[in-house]
Amino acid sequence: MEQSDRELVKQCQGGEMSAFQELVSRYHQKVYSVSLGLLRNREDALEAAQETFFRAYRKINSFQGGSSFYTWIYRIAVNISIDTQRRQKRNPLDFRASMDGVLEAQNEVAKDPFADVHDRELREQLTQAINELTPDHKAVIVLRTIEGMSYKDISQVLGCSEGTVMSRLHYARKKLQDKLSVFL
């Protein structure tokens, strides 16, 4: 029977490394997705995801269980990613170049060859449109899309009200929709 996150956290707080390993295996892809969505760069996203779990390990004893483990770990991931983004301030060309590999890899596994060109253009435009969002707007879109998180959980992760989440999502979607109207 699979242990719950809470049980694993308790074991972790007792010093069991295997419990932490299990938590990492459950969330590493999702945390990486969040970082990649915010940073749009493979290496930076990988670095941010690893740093997220490192910090979670160091702070695991301060985790009281007031929120769920996944909102807690996402909060760390979002903070690290936004912080990384603000520090680096990459220019748009760097973003595009760094996402080219991701786009190519996605095209390799595309199953419908007739949709390839359209999809590739859509992804390129999507990448550009996401990059033009502010970190706060990017964060709500990424959290909602990847995990399907509720507004309440997103508000806990970002430390804002549910109303703010709702308005940021509305604004971010409107921006993306305007930029991608040709493809939608």
Add this chain to the structure above:
Amino acid sequence: MTNCESIRELIGSWLDGELNSAESDSVRAHVAGCPACGELRRQLEKLHLALKDDLTAEATRLEFMPFWRAVQQRITQKRAWHEDLRDWCRDFFTAPRIAWSVPVAIALVLALVSLEAYVPGWRSGGARNNFAAVDSIDAYGHSVALLRENESRTTVIWLYQDQEGENEAAEDTKTSGPAF
């Protein structure tokens, strides 16, 4: 048209399942009968799928073991002190704390400034405040000096005849004398 505007603001939340039942019913009924809002719904759904595909496709190829080894390495290796300090600062100086620090700093400055009114002499460590203001008024050789001391709230009024005024008075007498 106004209704369309207000409904459009809610379509995203409706698709997210975040509206209450009354709002959901209202949006559903409108979208079913309005081609423009129906089109917006279709676009939002397509946008969601494109975003999901874009954000999750890459992550599914991330292998666990190399990732775990890198995390383990970070945990076991000793970090430089400045990295620890940077982490501590990042945790400590969070946005809410920085936002609170501004009004707190202003309140502290105001408290320090107004403290003088309630605790006179606190800045000089209780030493006697020797500040005094002297105003003088000349009046035909006579002067009035006011000496005010704030600490004891004492005012001394000092009447005297200054030398200069005396001389002027004497000169006046001298010059006016021979006229007769």
